Amino acid sequence: MLESTNFTYKNNRLYCEDVSVDEIVRQVGTPVYIYSKSYFKDRYTEFTNAFNSINHTIFYAAKSNFNLSVIKTFLDLGSGVDVNSEGELIRALKAGATPDKIILTGVGKTAREIKLGLEHDVLMIKAESEEEVYLINDIASQIHKIARVALRVNPDVDAQTHPYISTGLAENKFGKSVEDALEVYSKEKELSNVRFTGIDMHIGSQIVTIDPFIEAIEKLKEVHKIVTSFDVHIEHFDIGGGIGVKYKDETPFTIKEFANAIIPKLSTCGCDILFEPGRFLTANAGALIVEVLYTKKNSSKNFLVVDGAMTDLLRPSIYGSYHHVVPVTVYSNRENRIYDVVGPVCESGDFLAKNRELQEGRQNDYYAVMSAGAYAMVMASNYNARRRAPEVLVDGSSFKVVRSRETFDYLLYDESV
Ligand SMILES: Cc1ncc(COP(=O)(O)O)c(C=O)c1O
Numbered sequence: 001m002l003e004s005t006n007f008t009y010k011n012n013r014l015y016c017e018d019v020s021v022d023e024i025v026r027q028v029g030t031p032v033y034i035y036s037k038s039y040f041k042d043r044y045t046e047f048t049n050a051f052n053s054i055n056h057t058i059f060y061a062a063k064s065n066f067n068l069s070v071i072k073t074f075l076d077l078g079s080g081v082d083v084n085s086e087g088e089l090i091r092a093l094k095a096g097a098t099p100d101k102i103i104l105t106g107v108g109k110t111a112r113e114i115k116l117g118l119e120h121d122v123l124m125i126k127a128e129s130e131e132e133v134y135l136i137n138d139i140a141s142q143i144h145k146i147a148r149v150a151l152r153v154n155p156d157v158d159a160q161t162h163p164y165i166s167t168g169l170a171e172n173k174f175g176k177s178v179e180d181a182l183e184v185y186s187k188e189k190e191l192s193n194v195r196f197t198g199i200d201m202h203i204g205s206q207i208v209t210i211d212p213f214i215e216a217i218e219k220l221k222e223v224h225k226i227v228t229s230f231d232v233h234i235e236h237f238d239i240g241g242g243i244g245v246k247y248k249d250e251t252p253f254t255i256k257e258f259a260n261a262i263i264p265k266l267s268t269c270g271c272d273i274l275f276e277p278g279r280f281l282t283a284n285a286g287a288l289i290v291e292v293l294y295t296k297k298n299s300s301k302n303f304l305v306v307d308g309a310m311t312d313l314l315r316p317s318i319y320g321s322y323h324h325v326v327p328v329t330v331y332s333n334r335e336n337r338i339y340d341v342v343g344p345v346c347e348s349g350d351f352l353a354k355n356r357e358l359q360e361g362r363q364n365d366y367y368a369v370m371s372a373g374a375y376a377m378v379m380a381s382n383y384n385a386r387r388r389a390p391e392v393l394v395d396g397s398s399f400k401v402v403r404s405r406e407t408f409d410y411l412l413y414d415e416s417v
Contacts, residue, residue, distance in 0.1 A: 005036070005039065005284045005285070005287075005370065005371075006036035006038055006039045006285070006394075007021075007036070007287055007368065007370065009330065012329060012330040012331075012332070013328070013329055013330075014326065014327070014328045014329070014368055016034050016035075016036050016287070016394040016399075017036050017037075017038060017394045017395070017396055017397070018396055018397040019394045019397060019398070019399050021034065021287075021289055021328045021366070021368065022328060022329070022366070024289070024392055024394075024399055025289055025291075025328070025366055028390055028392060028401055028405075029390075029405065030289050030290055030291040030307055030308070030366065030389075031288055031289060031290050031291075031306075031307055031308035031309075031312050031389040032288070032289050032389055032390050032391075032392055032405075033286055033287070033288050033289075033312075033372060033373075033376060033377050033389060033390070033391045033392065034286060034287050034288075034289060034391075034392045034394060034399075035065075035067075035070065035282075035285050035286045035373055035391065035392065035393050035394065036285050036286070036394050037073055037393055037394060037395040038395070038396070039284065039285035039373075040070065040073045040074065040281060040282065040285050041073065041077060043280060043281045043282075043285070044058065044060075044074060044077045044079060044281055045077070046255055047255050047275070047277060047280065047281070048077075048078070050255045050256050050258070050259035051259050051263070051273070051275075053263060053267075054263055054266060054267050054273055055271075055272045055273065056272065056273040056274070056275065057080055057272060057273075057274050057275070058074075058078075058079045058080065058274075058275050058276075058277065059079065059080040059081055059082040059101075059102075059103050059274055059275065059276050060074040060079045060080070060081050060082065060276075060277065060278070060281060061082045061084075061241045061276045061277060061278030061279075062081050062082065062083055062084070062088045062091060062092060062278075063082075063083075063084045063088065063278060063375075063378060064278030064279050064281070064282045064283070064373075064374040064375055064378065065278075065282045065286070065373055065374055065375075065376075065377065065378060066087075066088055066091050066378055067377065067391050067393075067402055067403055068091060068094055068095045068402070069095075069391075069393050069400070069402035070282065070393070070402075071091060071092060071095035071097070072095045072096060073393075074281065075095060075096055075097055075101070079101075080097065080100075080101035080102060080103065080123070081095075081097045081101060081102050081103075082102075082103050082105055082241070082276040082278075083102060083103070083104055083105065084105045084106050085106060085109075085113065086110075086112065086113045086116050089102065089104060089113070089116060089117065089120070089122070093120065099120045099121045099122050099123065100121075100122075100123050101123065102117075102120070102122040102123060103122060103123055103124045103125075103126060103150075103238070103274070103276075104117040104122050104124070104125045104126065105126050105152075105202075105276075106126075106128075107128045107173055107174055109125075109132065111135060111139060114132075114135060114136055114139050115139050115143065118136075118139060118140055118143060118145045118147055119143065119145075121145070123148065123236075124148045124149065124150050124197060124198050124236060124238075125147055125148070125149050125150070126149075126150045126151075126152050126198070126200045126238070127149050127150070127151055127152065128151075128152045128174060128175055128176065129176060130176070130180070130183075130184050133149060133151070133184055133187075133191065133194060134191075136149060136193075136194055137191045137192065137193050137194045138193075140193035140194065141192055141193040145193065146193055146194070146195055147193055147194050147195070148195055148197040148198070149194050149195065149196055149197065149198070150196070150197065150198025150199060150200040150236060150238055151175075151176060151181045151184055151185060151196065151198075151199065151200065152174060152175035152176065152200045152201065152202070153175050153176060153177075153178060153181045153199060153200065153201050153219070153220055153223055154167075154168055154169075154170060154172065154174055154175030154176060154177055154178075154201075155168055155178065155201055155203065155215070155216040155219040155220060156168065156169060156170040156177065156178075156219075157169070157203055157212045157215045157216045157219070158212060159203045159204030159207045159212045159242065160207070160208075160209060160212060161204045161205060161206050161207050161208075161242075161244070162206065162319050164318070164319060165204055165205040165206060165319070166203075166204040167202055167203060167204045167205075168201065168202070168203025168204055168212070168216060174202070175200075175201070175202075178219060178222070178223055181223060182223060182226055182227065185223075185226075185227045185230055185232055186230050188230065188232050195233075196227070196232050196234065197233070197234065197235045197236055198234060198235065198236035198237070198238055198274075199220055199223055199224055199227065199234055199236070199237055199238065200236075200238040200240065200274075201216050201217075201220055201238070201239055201240050202239075202240025202241060202242060202276065203216050203240065203242060204242050205241065205242050205244075205278075205279060206242070206244045206245070206279060207242045207243065207244050208244035208250050208251065208252040208253065209253065210253050210257065210258055210261045210262075213239065213242075213258070213261075213262060214261060214262065214265065216239075217239060217262060217265050217266065218265070220237070220239075221265065221269065224237065224269060224271075234271055235271055235272060236271055236272050236273075236274050237266065237269055237271040237272070237273050237274065238273075238274035238275075238276065239262070239266075239273065239274070239275060240275075240276050241275065241276040241277045241278050241279070241280070242277075242279075243255070243258065243277055243279070243280040244279070244280075245279055245280055245283045245284055245371070245374075246284070247283070247321065247322050247323060247324070247371050248322040248324070255280070278374060278375075279374040279375065281374075282373040282374040283371050283373050283374035283375075284370070284371050284373060285373035286371070286372045286373025286374070286376065287368040287369060287370050287371075287372050287373075288308055288312055288313050288352075288368070288369040288372040288376060288389070289308075289328065289366055289367070289368050289369075290306035290307055290308035290312075290341075290352070290366065290367055290368075290369060291306060291307045291364060291365070291366050292304050292305070292306055292361045292362065292363055292364060292365045292366075292367070293305050293306060293307055293344070293363070294363065295361055295362065295363065301340060302337050302338060302339045302340070303339065303340050303341075303342055304339050304340070304341045304342070304358070304361045304367070305342055305343075305344065306341055306342070306343060306352070306367065307343075307344065308343055308352060308369065308389070309343025309344055309345045309350050309352075309384075309386065310343055310345055310347065310349065310350040310351070310352075310383075311343070311345060311380055311381045311382070311383050311384065311386045311388070312343075312376070312377075312380055312388070312389050313352055313369060313372055313376050313379075313380075314375075314376075314379045314380075314381075315375060315376070315379070316351055316352055316353065316354075317347075317349045317350065317351065322353075323352065323353065323369050323370055323371050323372065324369075324370040324371065325341055325352065325353045325356055325358060325367050325368070325369050325370070326367065326368050326370065327358070327359045327361075327365065327366070327367055327368075328365070328366035328367060328368055329365070329366070330359065331359065334359050334360040335359075335360055336357050336358060336359055336360065337357070337358065337360050337361075338355055338356065338357055338358075339353075339355075339356050339357075339358050339361065340353070340354050340355065340356075341353040341354075341356060341358075341367065341369075344384070344386075345383060345384050345386070346384065352369050353369070377389070377391055377403075382406075382411060385411065387405055387406035387407070387408070387411065388405075388406045389405060390403055390404050390405040391403040
């Protein structure tokens with residue numbers, strides 16, 4: 001069940017690398033996110049090694065986990081950072097990213113965000129509409145910069161993933177169609193302060209088959225060919241992120257299979273190939289540890305009411321996502337029961353798992369909600385005036401709190417009566 005993570009049992013107690021989860025809980029409390037640093041490193045290395053036969057750069061998608069120490073872990077391995085807002089840009093810079101290692105994404109960037117990206121000379125801004133390209137041109141002209149821009153092309157392919165995280169269909173808000181993108185590229189000479197240096201796509205997230213990527217890459221190659229005939233010099237071919245991971249019983253392709261399938265398609269394009277993986281690098285690096293506050297039975301249902309909630313892990317509530325739940329301590333004398341694992345928030349949509357067969361839970365037991373390294377803490381909220389949980393980074397036999405639990409003073413500092 002935990003085979004693809006760095007969480008393992010030793011003497012019936014859950015460990016992250018060489019640190020017992022109990023020990024972290026004793027010092028930091030619950031709910032708490034725990035991440036394995038070596039998992040981040042291994043996944044990154046696996047990715048980059050698979051593509052070592054072509055010029056490529058990985059831009060870690062910070063939206064999946066924007067903790068500064070997590071970003072820094074990837075920077076230290078040679079990664080760049082894909083940022084989706086000024087907040088993520090500021091985080092990337094604070095973690096130590098140099099501007100040439102940052103690409104700025106976003107379907108609705110404000111003028112302020114564009115200006116910030118230009119002032120910092122980021123490697124590339126990915127534009128998603130003609131209006132945005134003209135705004136980038138105006139802002140760049142005002143501050144005397146030449147903007148390096150990639151157009152996000154919407155290739156209209158079905159990524160066969162959850163509709164909320166499918167982004168490459170014509171009906172989605174993202175990018176521009178092939179035809180529209182070509183028209184925008186053809187206007188480069190009218191744009192005094194924009195140079196088109198890239199072609200970009202990102203067709204969705206948690207994609208577990210390679211075919212949609214191949215279909216989209218083929219379409220973008222056509223775009224590349226035509227754009228080159230406009231005398232536009234494309235340096236970067238960005239195929240985005242979206243590589244799926246195993247949460248339950250998915251069988252995602254391996255990164256080696258992915259590389260074997262797409263390298264032959266990309267090796268002749270003469271561009272640096274950019275990747276923006278998020279989830280692949282982070283999801284299974286982490287777990288959210290929660291404590292059982294109460295156990296109860298309503299009608300025929302058994303509930304474990306825990307101190308973690310949809311405010312800490314929103315994915316089950318908004319996507320119906322599955323996350324394994326495992327006990328932090330396994331007791332050989334306890335039987336299994338079917339439980340809903342629910343939080344303290346006043347919504348029936350506040351659950352972490354439903355109808356799960358789990359070891360019988362008792363008050364003050366701890367459970368780990370797995371695969372909480374991606375799209376977990378970054379989607380956390382203060383609903384019900386809850387404090388967001390701390391994050392812990394484990395490295396071998398030591399661990400560090402890399403973001404502490406919010407305080408009520410912090411939450412109230414800018415409010416008045
Ligand atoms: C433009 C872009 N790049 C990269 C990513 C990362 O996706 P994933 O975490 O699925 O790899 C996303 C996620 O939504 C995205 O929108």
